[in-house]
Amino acid sequence: MERKKLYNVAVVGVTGAVGQKMLETLEKRDFPVGELRPLASARSVGHQVTFKGKTYTVQEAVPEAFAGIDFALFSAGGSVSEKLAPAAVERGAVVIDNTSAFRMLPEVPLVVPEVNAHMISQHSGIIANPNCSTIQMVVALKPIHDAYGIERIIVSTYQAVSGSGQAAIDELSEQTRAILDGQPAEPKVLPVKSLKKHYQIAFNAIPQIDVFEENGFTREEMKMVNETRKIFGDDSIQITSTCVRIPVFYGHSESVYVETRKPFDLTEVRSLLESASGVKVIDNPAEQTYPMAIDAAGQYDTYVGRIRRDLFHPRGLNMWIVSDNVLKGAALNAVQIAEHMVKSK
Amino acid sequence: MERKKLYNVAVVGVTGAVGQKMLETLEKRDFPVGELRPLASARSVGHQVTFKGKTYTVQEAVPEAFAGIDFALFSAGGSVSEKLAPAAVERGAVVIDNTSAFRMLPEVPLVVPEVNAHMISQHSGIIANPNCSTIQMVVALKPIHDAYGIERIIVSTYQAVSGSGQAAIDELSEQTRAILDGQPAEPKVLPVKSLKKHYQIAFNAIPQIDVFEENGFTREEMKMVNETRKIFGDDSIQITSTCVRIPVFYGHSESVYVETRKPFDLTEVRSLLESASGVKVIDNPAEQTYPMAIDAAGQYDTYVGRIRRDLFHPRGLNMWIVSDNVLKGAALNAVQIAEHMVKSK
Structure with a gap:
C-alpha cells in the first residue's frame, strides 16, 4: 500500500x-x-x-x-x-x-x-x-441558481455572537448572567470592538455587524452583496442585505427571499435542495420541523427549511437557512x- | 370649570x-x-x-x-x-x-x-x-404609503417572547439561567403552547410564531399580510412575511424592505418619518445610532432607523422598525x- x-x-x-x-x-x-x-x-x-x-x-x-x-x-x-x-x-x-x-x-x-x-x-x-453569512447562503442557493438563475435576493440575518470571536461569546454569557442577576454589565465588545459605542446583546437585537459604509449599508451587508456575486460569477444578481446580531452563541440563521429568472416548481426546488452537496432540508410544517441555530451548531451541513412560494410574486421563493457560522462559515x-x-x- | x-x-x-x-x-x-x-x-x-x-x-x-x-x-x-x-x-x-x-x-x-x-x-x-407585528409596521409605513404608495413589502421579524404572554417571559428567563448553569430546562411554552412540540428559545431563533397554514406561512405571517392590507384599505399591496421568535423580553424588531409605486426621495422619506405621528427616527450610522429592542421597551413610539435606498431597485427602501410589542403592539x-x-x- x-x-x-x-x-x-x-x-x-x-x-x-x-x-x-x-x-x-x-x-x-x-x-x-x-x-x-x-x-x-x-x-x-x-x-x-x-x-x-x-x-x-x-x-x-x-x-x-x-x-x-x-x-x-x-x-x-x-x-x-x-x-x-x-x-x-x-x-x-x-x-x-x-x-x-x-x-x-x-x-x-x-x-x-x-x-x-x-x-x-x-x-x-x-x-x-x-464571510460566514455569505457561505451558508450560497450553499443553499447554488442548486436554485443552477436550475433557474437567481435574479434577486433579499436577505435578513440573525447572526450568532461567535462571528465576532471568543470575546463576544464571553460577553454574551457574562452579560446575560449579570442581567438575570440584576447586576450591571457594561458592554465592551459588540457590535464592533474597535468602535466607540458598545451595546447590550443579551436579550436584544443589534442591527449592526461591522462598520457602516457611505451608502448606509454595513460592511457585513456589502460582503453578502459582493461576495455572493463573485462566488456565483454573476454580477447581475441584485442583493439586498440586512445583517443583525442576536443573542445566540453558535449558528447564523437567514430569512432569504429569492426571485428566480426562470419559473420554478416548488417540488423540484425541494428535491434539488435535498440532493445538493452540503445541504440538509429540514422542512415539515405539519411536524413543526425547521432549521434552528441550536440544532445546526456543531454540524457541517447548511440546513434549509420554511421553503415556500411567495404569495404574490410568481417567481418568488422564501427560505430559512441555518448553519454553524464557525464551522461551515x-x-x-x-x-x-x-x-x-x-x-x- | x-x-x-x-x-x-x-x-x-x-x-x-x-x-x-x-x-x-x-x-x-x-x-x-x-x-x-x-x-x-x-x-x-x-x-x-x-x-x-x-x-x-x-x-x-x-x-x-x-x-x-x-x-x-x-x-x-x-x-x-x-x-x-x-x-x-x-x-x-x-x-x-x-x-x-x-x-x-x-x-x-x-x-x-x-x-x-x-x-x-x-x-x-x-x-x-x-396584531403587534402589524401595528408597528403600519405606523412606520403610513407616511410612505401616503406619499408614494406602497407596492410591496418583504419583512422579516425579530419578535420578543412577551408576544406569547407571561408564561413565555418566564420560560425565557428560567431557561436562560438553567442553560448558563448547565442545568436541563425542558421547553414547555414556545413556539406555541397548545402544539405538541416545544423548543428552546434561550440562545436560539425559532422561525415559527403561531400555527402553520396550508400555504406554508404561519398564521402570524398571514396576519401581517391580511391585516396590513385591511388597515391601509388597499388589497393591491403585496406582502411577504417571515416571523421569527428570538430571545428578547420586550420589543419586536423588523427588517422591512418596501417598494414604492412612485419614486421617492430619501431625504423626503426621512423628513416624512420624522414628522409622522407615533414615529421616532433614530438613524445616524456615523454615531452608531439605530433602534434596538432594549431601547424601545417601555416606550410608546415606534422607532425607525437603518433607512437606506436599495442598491439595485430604484424604488426599493430598507428600514429597521422597532417598538414595544406589549405597549404600541x-x-x-x-x-x-x-x-x-x-x-x-
Whole structure:
C-alpha cells in the first residue's frame, strides 16, 4: 500500500474561536497533517493547544514561521493576513485566508467548495474563504441558481455572537448572567470592538455587524452583496442585505427571499435542495420541523427549511437557512478547500 | 370649570402580560376612568391588581360583569373574546379587542389610530386591535404609503417572547439561567403552547410564531399580510412575511424592505418619518445610532432607523422598525382607540 502523502499545516490565530475549530476540524476529518504549526500573535505565544491528543506550544506568527509549510490557514484578522500571507506564499505555502483582506481581489479565488471548487486551481498562492453569512447562503442557493438563475435576493440575518470571536461569546454569557442577576454589565465588545459605542446583546437585537459604509449599508451587508456575486460569477444578481446580531452563541440563521429568472416548481426546488452537496432540508410544517441555530451548531451541513412560494410574486421563493457560522462559515470551509487541493494533487 | 366625563372600563385578562400593561397605560395616560372593573378567567378570581394606588380584586369575566361598562378592553385569548365580546356589546359597552377573533370581519374596524382613526366611527360595538407585528409596521409605513404608495413589502421579524404572554417571559428567563448553569430546562411554552412540540428559545431563533397554514406561512405571517392590507384599505399591496421568535423580553424588531409605486426621495422619506405621528427616527450610522429592542421597551413610539435606498431597485427602501410589542403592539394601541372615542364624543 502506498504511504499517504502528508502536509505541513500552519494555523494562524490558533487560539481564537475559529482557529480552535480549524484544529478540531482538521482532526475530525482526518486531514493528512504532517507537521502542525500553531501560530498566533506575540501575546498568545506559550499558550498550549491540543491536536490529536498531543499538546503543542503556540509559536509567534512571523514570516520565518512559514518555512516548510504546505497549507497556512489564516484567521487572525485582516491586518495579520495582509502582513503575513505574502510571506507564507513566498515560502511556498498555499494560504487559505478566512479574513476579508484579499476576498475581492480579482486574482484571488473566493471559494465555497460546493459552489465553485473549480476556481481553486486558479490561485496564485492565496485562496479566500468568504464571510460566514455569505457561505451558508450560497450553499443553499447554488442548486436554485443552477436550475433557474437567481435574479434577486433579499436577505435578513440573525447572526450568532461567535462571528465576532471568543470575546463576544464571553460577553454574551457574562452579560446575560449579570442581567438575570440584576447586576450591571457594561458592554465592551459588540457590535464592533474597535468602535466607540458598545451595546447590550443579551436579550436584544443589534442591527449592526461591522462598520457602516457611505451608502448606509454595513460592511457585513456589502460582503453578502459582493461576495455572493463573485462566488456565483454573476454580477447581475441584485442583493439586498440586512445583517443583525442576536443573542445566540453558535449558528447564523437567514430569512432569504429569492426571485428566480426562470419559473420554478416548488417540488423540484425541494428535491434539488435535498440532493445538493452540503445541504440538509429540514422542512415539515405539519411536524413543526425547521432549521434552528441550536440544532445546526456543531454540524457541517447548511440546513434549509420554511421553503415556500411567495404569495404574490410568481417567481418568488422564501427560505430559512441555518448553519454553524464557525464551522461551515469559517473553519470547515477552509479545511474543505485544503481537502480539494489534496485530492486534486 | 366643567366636570370631566368619566367612563367605566373593564379589562378582560387583567392578570396577563397585556392586561397588566393596559392598566398601567390607562393610569399613565390619565384616561378618564370612572369605575375600573378588572376581569379574568375563574382561576384568577381573587387575585389583586393595583390601579392609581388602589387595590382591586379580580372578578370573573362573565356576561353580567359588563353591566354599566363603557369600554371593555379584551386581551384574554380569542375564545374568550368570541364568547364574551357580544355579551359586553349587548350591555352597551364598546369592545376594544386585542385578539384575532374579529379582526378580519368586514363589519369590524381594525384600527391603528395613527393610520386609520377614521374607521373607528364605523364600528358596531367591536373595534379590533391589530396584531403587534402589524401595528408597528403600519405606523412606520403610513407616511410612505401616503406619499408614494406602497407596492410591496418583504419583512422579516425579530419578535420578543412577551408576544406569547407571561408564561413565555418566564420560560425565557428560567431557561436562560438553567442553560448558563448547565442545568436541563425542558421547553414547555414556545413556539406555541397548545402544539405538541416545544423548543428552546434561550440562545436560539425559532422561525415559527403561531400555527402553520396550508400555504406554508404561519398564521402570524398571514396576519401581517391580511391585516396590513385591511388597515391601509388597499388589497393591491403585496406582502411577504417571515416571523421569527428570538430571545428578547420586550420589543419586536423588523427588517422591512418596501417598494414604492412612485419614486421617492430619501431625504423626503426621512423628513416624512420624522414628522409622522407615533414615529421616532433614530438613524445616524456615523454615531452608531439605530433602534434596538432594549431601547424601545417601555416606550410608546415606534422607532425607525437603518433607512437606506436599495442598491439595485430604484424604488426599493430598507428600514429597521422597532417598538414595544406589549405597549404600541397591544395595550397602548387599545387605550389610544378608547382615547379617540372619548375625544370625538
